Amino acid sequence: MSREREVAIRASLGAGRWRLIRLFLTEHILLSLIGGALGLLLGYGTMRWLQLLVPPFSFAREAHIAMDTRVLVFALAISVATGLLFGIAPALQATSPELTSLMKDGGRGSTDRASRKRVRDMLIVAEVALAFILLVGSGLMMRSFFRLLNVETGIDPANVLTMGLPVTPQRFPDSSRLNLYLREIRAAVDAVPGVRESAWSCAPPMQGACYGMPMQVASHTIVDRANRSGGFFKIVSPSYFSALKLKIVRGRALSDRDTRNAPPVLVINERLARREFENQDPIGERLLIQEIVPGKTELGPEIPWQVVGVVRDEKVNGIADDRSTGVYVSNEQSPVYFQTLNVRTSADPLALQKSIAAAIHGVNKDQALTDIRTVDQIKERSMANNRLQAALLGVFATVALLLAGIGLYGVISYSVAQRTQEIGIRAALGATEARLLQLVLNRASVLTVLGLVMGILGSLGLTRLMASLLYGVGARDPATMLLVGTLLALVAVIACYVPARRATKIDPLLAVRYE
Template sequence: MRDFWQDVQYGLRTLRKSPGFTAVALLTLAIGIGANTAIFSFVDGVLLKPLPYANADRIMRVLEKPPGSPDARNGISTLNFLDWQRQNSVFQYMAARTGGSVTLTGSGNPVQLRGQRMSAHGFDILGVQAVLGRTFAADEDQPGKSKVAVLSNALWASQFGSDPAVVGRVIQLDNEPHVVIGVLPAGSAFDRTFAQIFRPLVFEPQNMTRNFHWFGAMGLLKPGVTVEKAKAEMDAIGQRIARDYPDSNKGWSVAVDPLAEVVVGPQLRKSLYVLLAAVGMVLLIGCANLANLTLARGTVREREVAIRVSVGASRWRLIQQFLTESVLLSYLGGVLGVALGYALIAGLKAALPPFSLPSEATITLDSRVLLFAIGLSILTGLVFGLAPAIQATRSDLAGSMKEGSRGSSTGGAKHRLRSALVVTEVALAFLLLAGSGLLIRSFFAMQQVATGFNTENVITAGLPTSEKRFATPEALNTYLRQVVANLESLPGVRDVALTSALPMQGWGYGMPFQIADKPIVDRANRKACFFKMVTPSYFRTIGMTFVKGRGLAEGDGKGAPPVTVINETMARKHFPNEEPVGKRILIQEIVPGKTALGPEIPWEVVGVVKDEKVGSLDETDSSPGMYVSKEQSPTFGQALVIRAAMDPRRLQNAITDAVHQVNKDQALTDFKTLEQIKAESMADNRLNSIMLGGFAMVALLLSAIGIYGVISYSVVQRTHEIGIRAAMGARAGDVVGLILKRGVVMAALGLGIGLLGALALTHLLATLLFGVGARDPLTLGAVAAVLAFVALLASYLPARRAAKVDPMICLRYE
């Protein structure tokens, strides 16, 4: 320990004497360690930490598995779920859950709350207790007992001012009184989840069907029950149901998946690993640079080492001293890196799109991340300090001093080591630049995707309507017509439409269908398409283009023949080489206000419209789909689409006032322009591209510095040789060529290795790319050209300086 503290004190004095080296080294380390700390905090919070629930390893997600797709998962029908509950012996509890957004009224303007409904045992499965009041009692998911609500801590603070007396208060949700029975703990997953308020999920008579899949479920395994046993038993139950009810369940089974394996999607998992690999490469490049700098300093300190050896210092004692200095430097850089990492964590959390991380993820600079940063700092010091320490303390110190005495050479071993480090830097920089280049090209390719609609001056908003507010579908449609009429009368409004699903916001309804004149397929095994209920003005409002036939008309109402407009993909896939207009498509009626399907309706195709993007821009295949009139297929939960003659955001208050003239308790949610929806669809890709691109630029800069440093040092060491060549008649161009040669050789070797690495590894990015191949020759060629230019420039600057030196000064150089 005495030797260690002596080495630390000596190391601090040495660093103070070399402020330039210390500043560059600390900055390099801070960037490398800080970036690694930030990204590791996300990897740890999302992928490594256990779920923040009691008995997390026993919590399963339970869904239905449709036929023909072993990896596909589907929502659950009510009667199937009730059979699962009654017949299984592997789950201690099972709970259904689904969305349940509600409108809070009675305290100023109506407020739409994001909600979730779940069975009474939902909180028992997750092991969550209320911090105030209680969670659901065992019978509160039964009819007549369900008018209770549990608040998330965030909602309690934002909407109720953290009032402890809120428990027991009666609040109006969808104009029905509910009692607040509890508040969930602060900082839990329920503060980060989409839902703000939780209510019991009650199965009412209109929900008792097998052919309408509308909710998900989770279960808590009994102690000692394995996942394999649960899968086997639930699969057997699913097979019995499929045998007893073939019309709705033929070929269907049950999927049991550990919750820990499904909370993180494959795209997010791969994105995090790619970013972690990227910051690891940046740190390795930084280590190579610091090793080169340390090797250069080692040459200066050879006389010091020789003196220490002459007075009895062992080689191991000298290596220990050099390593202590390197680790000390790395530790100080790590301290700065932790501060930088904290700022990066905050910045990334602010830049992430809402709800892009699972609610179970806790991203923070906690003790686990700090231990990682400390360990990484020590490891980094050992990595960049070991080789220079061994080189500086080699046994032939006298010979080394002779080599340095005339400045002609620094020794072949050091030359080779420093060159190898630069080659490594260039190869790693090539990998990073190739990956970022592919992601950037993918992002720009997404921007060029045809959406099938015109986003200019279009604003959207949710128009949630309670299923219990209107006695009949006709009453619902009358109300919606009044809302639309009021909005159409606003100055600056050109078109108004309603839709059951906004562009790029998903299918809404996915309905199994049967072509009327094709062989009959079992209902349980039919293909599905998206099914949108819209007003006839929808196509005009968002600027869609018809290919043939006509659109929906105002006359396509109740009592008129049912008609539909299909998209091009539907026509191409299911009506190949035939005229789709005039064909009939059989789809069961969606019963308004019920989770039930009625008799089959023969929808006659009257038109074909160009594809509208119903999902994200990076979807490679367009979805087949149908559009029907909301008059002929009414549904609750419509959304408004309004085209304006100006910036539509200026109309937001006027739109709200116009709706409230019809119904003062009607909430409007999520005002967004179509441009915003499009931008949000690309948010994850944009963030990946920016982050990887930023790391690649740092890698490029560090590589350039590395090449420049090695060539500059080589020029200094060869000053005497350059003077002799100049005195013997060598021209400036010859000197420049001589110096450039070494830089070009190092860069070429690095590019070759980097290209081979990119060809081998970029396929790992394939699932993150859109519209560009993982081995795109244009991207790889551009990266090679950029790196070659930077390497040439970094080599040329010291070469040009060497060519301008006076030969007499060079010959006198010592």
């Protein structure tokens, strides 16, 4: 935008407007291509960093994260389109018919017209606003992620190995034979040196429960089943609570005496106790829940289950699960054919994997073992999406912050160059360095404040959409917004200080003679 005199000279020498436009567009496209090449290098480095930071299971199995021909073609197309999009307006402005009047003007003319200043100012405000929005989103995701790192899961995940043991109704047509087989497996695994205790569950920790069931307190007003509150129905062996160190806070845990022939009992979690019984003691109360029929998809009749204990809340449906209410019942009283074996060891559980597998195959050499992993790995996988989202937003926010800083630096540098004569005159008339510094920084301050205001308004809408992705932090967290605003203001000061300081060093004599 500061090359009108050059354009005027070229035009006076016979260059047509279309030729001048082509010149400017060629320059813009070349700059865009150089930027695109640098962006590809930066993108490749960022991709490698993300692959190291984020576990591979964060991505779909079919996803192949790599820079292939499609990425290169897309980058080329975006670079050319960017050069055209952001080059056409300056090219049209610089080659406007009014440029011929500049040949008659010995000064700067109207180079820095108000309309052009407004365009530049709007772009800087937009950059600051976008940087604020992305930084707020990134900050919220990072705070949420660190909250998840330190969240209590309800269980002790250290040194616990889990594995699936699928069994079929064809091999075990009745529940008594199934329960006998499961007891034999547990006994063999418990005998392995280094194994402290094992337990069955119908699903791995933090990976859901067997069923979601409508539940009714028998002593409360009976309502239709469709209108009842629901909860998870997790089938476990009595050793599950001690093996996973899931604390019983009231009453007792399930026991080996809770067999098929004994009265049906269950343990409820604290959330269900608060929801259904509030401040009352739930021990001895009964919940009406339909019976699970082994090997069949349809449920059995509704039976009363007596509450014998209350257990600490467990993260049943993932690390961020703060809402699950439900019950635990014994696999002796409600057997199922999908089983997970949870084994607590005294050392690294993966080191005992082969010994545990050998013990199981000693009972049944044909028993399949699936999804062998530690509970720590399950916890890590449960946080994988949060880690990926935080990392990606962090990258975008960093780029936006750099662009905002570079944009402010460019605008203030250009403004200083355009006002060289004015600054020199002010210096010649006795303006101090502090006064000249303030003169230059005032404009940057206004642009930054406007950008922050627009960013705050924009972030209010974005964070509302992000609310479901956050854990332990509010979508409109004032601390995050204050920190981001301070960071952006600091970057703006740093970006603008160099050209502002340069303005204070202008020689008044040279400035007055400056064209």
